[in-house]
Amino acid sequence: MNQPSVVILNNMWEEEEKFEEKSSMIDVAFKIECEILPYDHISELSNALTDLAPWMLKNDLIGVHTLHGPDFGNGWVRSENDQIFLSKRTRLIVRIPKADINQIKLIEGSTINVLNNDIKIGKSIVKPFLVVRDLICRSVLCNQNQTEENFLFEIKEQLSTHGISIKKAICGKTKSIIIKGKNHFTRSLMIADLSKDHSILLQDLGIGDGRIYGCGILLPHKSIDAVSNFKED
Numbered sequence: 001m002n003q004p005s006v007v008i009l010n011n012m013w014e015e016e017e018k019f020e021e022k023s024s025m026i027d028v029a030f031k032i033e034c035e036i037l038p039y040d041h042i043s044e045l046s047n048a049l050t051d052l053a054p055w056m057l058k059n060d061l062i063g064v065h066t067l068h069g070p071d072f073g074n075g076w077v078r079s080e081n082d083q084i085f086l087s088k089r090t091r092l093i094v095r096i097p098k099a100d101i102n103q104i105k106l107i108e109g110s111t112i113n114v115l116n117n118d119i120k121i122g123k124s125i126v127k128p129f130l131v132v133r134d135l136i137c138r139s140v141l142c143n144q145n146q147t148e149e150n151f152l153f154e155i156k157e158q159l160s161t162h163g164i165s166i167k168k169a170i171c172g173k174t175k176s177i178i179i180k181g182k183n184h185f186t187r188s189l190m191i192a193d194l195s196k197d198h199s200i201l202l203q204d205l206g207i208g209d210g211r212i213y214g215c216g217i218l219l220p221h222k223s224i225d226a227v228s229n230f231k232e233d
Helices: 002-020 042-052 054-058 098-107 148-160 196-205
Strands: 025-033 036-038 083-085 091-097 111-114 117-127 135-142 168-171 175-179 182-192 218-220
Touching: 025 098, 042 054, 042 111, 042 175, 054 098, 091 098, 091 117, 098 117, 135 148, 135 196, 148 168, 148 182, 196 218
Parallel strands: none
Antiparallel strands: 025 091, 025 117, 036 083, 111 117, 135 182, 135 218, 168 182, 175 182
C-alpha cells in the first residue's frame, strides 16, 4: 500500500520542478546581522545595495524585498513611524535574473549602512518560486486619490497585456512610502485562482513600477498552496 503513494508524491514533485524551471527570475536570500531598522527603510536599503552592486539598476525587474519584523506590537497595529526589530531568521532577499546568481553572491561578507544601522551580509541560498494559485504583493505603487475599483481595473488592464486574465483580486488601504526623499503611495494586493503558468509569469514580471524599492514583488500567499503543489480543473 505504501509503494503507490511514494510514486504519486514523486510525480507531483517532478511536475512542480518543471514549472519552476519556466521562471526567468529567482530569489536569493542572505543571512544578515542587524538588530533594528526604521519601518520605512526600503529606499535607503536599496540605495546601499545598488551602490554595492550597481548592475542591479540595469534591469527594471530586479527587486529588493523590504525587511520585515512582527506586524503587530502590544496588541495594536504597528505605526509606520516605529522601528522594527529583526530576528536572526530575518533574511535580506533580492529578486534577480537566474543568470545573475553568481554575481549577486559576490556581496556576501559585505557590510552596508542603512539609516545609521550596519547590516552585515552573510551567506546566501537560492529560493526558486513556489507554484501557487494565490499571490500577494505588500506594496503596489498607486495614485493616492485612486479608488479601489479604479486601482483593481488598472491592475487587470496591465496584466491583460501579458495575456494574464484575473477574476479574483482584492486590495488593501493606501499607505505612504518614502522613495528618494519623496512621499509615494502604495496598496497591498492579493490575486487568487491563478493557473500555474500565470503564477510563475507574475512572479517573474511583478506589478507596476519600483521593483528595486520593494514595490510590485509578488509572493506566495500563506495557504495550503504555499507548501504543496496544486492541480488544475
